[in-house]
Amino acid sequence: MRQLFLIVSLVFVSSISLAQQSKTLNAVVVKLNSVKDYTVNARVVAAVPMIKIKEVNAVLYFKQKDKFKIDAKGIAVLPKQGFIELNKFLTNTSKYMAIESTGKVIGGVSTLMVTVIPTDESTDIILAKLWIDSKKNLILASQLTTKSSGVMTTNYTYTDQAQFGLPSTMIFEIDVKRFKMPKSVAANIHQTDKRDDSKKDKQGKITVYLTGYKVNKGISDNIFK
Secondary structure (H helix, E strand, O other): OHHHHHHHHHHHHHHHHHHHHHHHHHHHHHHHHOOOEEEEEEEEEEEEOOEOOOOEEEEEEEEOOOEEEEEEOOOOOOOHHHHHHHHHHHHOHHHEEEEEEEEEEEOOEEEEEEEEEEOOOOOOEEEEEEEEEOOOOEEEEEEEEEOOOEEEEEEEEOOOOHHHOOOOEEEEEEEOOOOOOOHHHHHHHHHHHHHOOOOOOOEEEEEEEEEEEEEOOOOOHHHHO
16 A cells, blocks of 8 residues: 555656646747747858868748758758757657756756657657756757767857747757768768778767848748749
């Protein structure tokens, strides 16, 4: 009887805990859902081992729920997971479980870490860890483990569009061997690896500077054709 009481008590406490834990992430999701569409200017700076990739200027277009387009002259190396896949994943709250714990200090801000575990096997994301400023309901850092691109970490900073949860800077750290590069870049990496297999640094960094947001102004579907 005592064991049964302990089990029921633990289940009850866990249920309360999970309900509380979801509030932080739910507040973030509310911000993400407030963005119906946006256009923004992007400057993409990619630092990939053994490969020279020119800095690229682009215009990004987004429209709910999952329309996304990059208009760039040149090769824009952008992690799709970091722009729309994570947001799309988080806004579908019925397809994951979230567990909250004490996070790390980022830029002087004490964060809450929310570990997100998918309940839908079809998603590309295997596991997501989010470090959230719970006072402003902003994701300051994330670590995604994905089927297609391995592990990717991202750091975010915010300025004038913080009320929408839209960052001004995103710094991605990627696993070069698993990250899906544009075909021409991927071919160069493959050839370089054959010439010099002694270089083991397979981590790359992609920094994206975002300026001139136009949020919820309306975008035609024709843009995405």
